[in-house]
Amino acid sequence: MSDTITADGKSAVAEKPRARKSGSGTLWRYLLIRFLLIFPTVFILVTMVFLLMRVIGDPITASQGGRLSPDQLQVLIHEAGYDRPILVQYFEYLGQIFTGNFGTTISDNQPVIQVLLTYGGATLELAFYALIVAFIIGIPLGMLAAYLRDRWGDAVLRVFAILAYATPVFFAGLLFKLIFSVWLGALPVSGRASPRIATQLSRIDGGTGIYLIDALRTGDWAIISDVLMHAVLPGLTLGLLTAGVFLRLVRTNTIQTFSMDYVDAARSRGVGEYRLMRKHAYKPALIPIITVIGLQIALLLGGAVLTETTFEWKGLGFQLAQYLAARDFIAVQGIVALLAVIVAVTNFIVDVIAALIDPRVRY
Amino acid sequence: MSKNQWIGRLPIVHQLRQSVGMQRGMLIAGLVITGVFVLTAILAPWIAPYGFAQLRDENGNFGSQQPPSAEHLLGTTVGGYDVLSRVIWGAQTALLVIIVAVALSIVLGVLLGLISGYLGGWLDRVLVVIADAIYAFPSLLLAIVAAIIISGGQSSLWGGIFAAAISITVVFVPQYFRVIRAEAVRIKAEPYVEAAKVIGSSSWRIMIKHVLRNSTRTLPLIFTLNASEAILTLAGLGFLGFGIEPTSAAEWGYDLNKALSDVTSGIWWTSVFPGLGIVLSVLGVTLIGESLNDLADPRLRARKRASTVTSQAAAAPVVQPGGPASGIEAITEVGR
Numbered sequence: 001m002s003d004t005i006t007a008d009g010k011s012a013v014a015e016k017p018r019a020r021k022s023g024s025g026t027l028w029r030y031l032l033i034r035f036l037l038i039f040p041t042v043f044i045l046v047t048m049v050f051l052l053m054r055v056i057g058d059p060i061t062a063s064q065g066g067r068l069s070p071d072q073l074q075v076l077i078h079e080a081g082y083d084r085p086i087l088v089q090y091f092e093y094l095g096q097i098f099t100g101n102f103g104t105t106i107s108d109n110q111p112v113i114q115v116l117l118t119y120g121g122a123t124l125e126l127a128f129y130a131l132i133v134a135f136i137i138g139i140p141l142g143m144l145a146a147y148l149r150d151r152w153g154d155a156v157l158r159v160f161a162i163l164a165y166a167t168p169v170f171f172a173g174l175l176f177k178l179i180f181s182v183w184l185g186a187l188p189v190s191g192r193a194s195p196r197i198a199t200q201l202s203r204i205d206g207g208t209g210i211y212l213i214d215a216l217r218t219g220d221w222a223i224i225s226d227v228l229m230h231a232v233l234p235g236l237t238l239g240l241l242t243a244g245v246f247l248r249l250v251r252t253n254t255i256q257t258f259s260m261d262y263v264d265a266a267r268s269r270g271v272g273e274y275r276l277m278r279k280h281a282y283k284p285a286l287i288p289i290i291t292v293i294g295l296q297i298a299l300l301l302g303g304a305v306l307t308e309t310t311f312e313w314k315g316l317g318f319q320l321a322q323y324l325a326a327r328d329f330i331a332v333q334g335i336v337a338l339l340a341v342i343v344a345v346t347n348f349i350v351d352v353i354a355a356l357i358d359p360r361v362r363y
Numbered sequence: 364m365s366k367n368q369w370i371g372r373l374p375i376v377h378q379l380r381q382s383v384g385m386q387r388g389m390l391i392a393g394l395v396i397t398g399v400f401v402l403t404a405i406l407a408p409w410i411a412p413y414g415f416a417q418l419r420d421e422n423g424n425f426g427s428q429q430p431p432s433a434e435h436l437l438g439t440t441v442g443g444y445d446v447l448s449r450v451i452w453g454a455q456t457a458l459l460v461i462i463v464a465v466a467l468s469i470v471l472g473v474l475l476g477l478i479s480g481y482l483g484g485w486l487d488r489v490l491v492v493i494a495d496a497i498y499a500f501p502s503l504l505l506a507i508v509a510a511i512i513i514s515g516g517q518s519s520l521w522g523g524i525f526a527a528a529i530s531i532t533v534v535f536v537p538q539y540f541r542v543i544r545a546e547a548v549r550i551k552a553e554p555y556v557e558a559a560k561v562i563g564s565s566s567w568r569i570m571i572k573h574v575l576r577n578s579t580r581t582l583p584l585i586f587t588l589n590a591s592e593a594i595l596t597l598a599g600l601g602f603l604g605f606g607i608e609p610t611s612a613a614e615w616g617y618d619l620n621k622a623l624s625d626v627t628s629g630i631w632w633t634s635v636f637p638g639l640g641i642v643l644s645v646l647g648v649t650l651i652g653e654s655l656n657d658l659a660d661p662r663l664r665a666r667k668r669a670s671t672v673t674s675q676a677a678a679a680p681v682v683q684p685g686g687p688a689s690g691i692e693a694i695t696e697v698g699r
Contacts, residue, residue: 324507332507
């Protein structure tokens, strides 16, 4: 694609195609701009969450209303400062977030940061399993579908991809549970490890909270296999959702790469179809995967809330569902704000990786 | 323009004529499943054997967790409701939520997208940053926050439907916004817009007459994508306990939440059927969306063999410049 200078300079700034200069200067400029973009993103989300949550009134009434008398409520509200002007509260909240203080939960009186440290590892572990499942299933099947384009195999694979998307993660989880745990009795029903092993793991000094790592460190095969057995169904459930997305993406991109001139050129030189796939179409078709992984993180986090609830996988999502049920909206607000930061930062990292790999991204 | 031609240019009809082979099969399958879903939703009062909140009939209570039988073809739930009836009524709830959610998000998203894309300036930049911020965030979490505010968690039929629909709207507006904005930015550089400016048309007139009418070609595609996401978000909210109360309406996600503990004791009918309701309705709508997406992109369209492709009217979808990404993925890609 040639460089195009739009007649309307203003729209060119807002739009993607900009004059593409070569050299590393553009890369650094891109990275800097992309880094600075984290701040407005986080700021907007945090502000939105704060304003939206305050529309319903103060969090004390939401969680304790009905249980305490109006006078007692009033005292609590005053102590927590929820009777001050909303702007004052807002700036205080922003200041707290800036210093890494995301509030304290009402129901069990824990700093939100502590909730993250305690349960974040479990969610990270689940997301890791899910991504592995997604890569193993999604990418090869996507290439196969592209290779079998418009034939029966392609149709079957595409319906599989659509089904993976159409099935809510909690329903997929329930079905897996029913088949593999209840009917076949092959895998555990829920949890991250058997109760005995879970206590054993929690006693380890300097435990990471990521069971797989802790289990590997014990070197005890019984513990490792127990942890892995518990991970199969949740990992598969959450992974299938992303696998469907990957499959569709890889299929589309491989088909489009196959219609590129350089692939035609290679084919006319007598390069075989398999080699075309391995050597020519493979890499360009994978680049978009990297760019969408950023979005998959958002999808994974949303899916993790549902998967963790289905399998009682005690991670951040499970905890969020618990706080929701307890109407502890300070905890919800804190966790959501924290996730906003995590999403913004991971998106930045993914974009940096994409920019380093694919020069077309740096504009 | 003759009448026949006009019909041929209607969204679905046009693509149906254009499609061949497997793609036609997928499109037709999607249309059939969606048709059944819509009919079930509309005819629920007549098809469902019992009411969605009915616990007893002249023979006494239904009983809890009864296996499928002649009286209750799909058994009863832990709360003592008839599963079949709740699955059928659930279609109605889902359809209502889709209609309200998509209507709201189209109106808001298109309006903001037009203004932002056509007028540009600082408003445009601010809206783009906001839309991107919302877009990059897990939609379910956003919907939860919205649901808390709107209903505080529990509600009547219409209260619940609007709460779910508005929660979903918050998530969808940025998508419509981005697509329409991109189109508006492209169209405003077209000569006919220049011409309209020269003859002194007002900005509003140009936006409505020229930009809007020419930027709607991708809407059917996003519409189908969003309809399926609306069903999933509604079910997700219901599953987390932000659904509609069982006495106000039947909702699949809520029923699945209640069935969570049944599964462990091997009771399968309370979860499998509401789940299938979700899967089939999303599957139908998604099949249509996928087919429309393929047909809109000449590179993905299956080629007609002997006969020539008659019409190229459907232009390429929202392919991002510079990167090979299909329409669907372009929509799900963070704009920079």
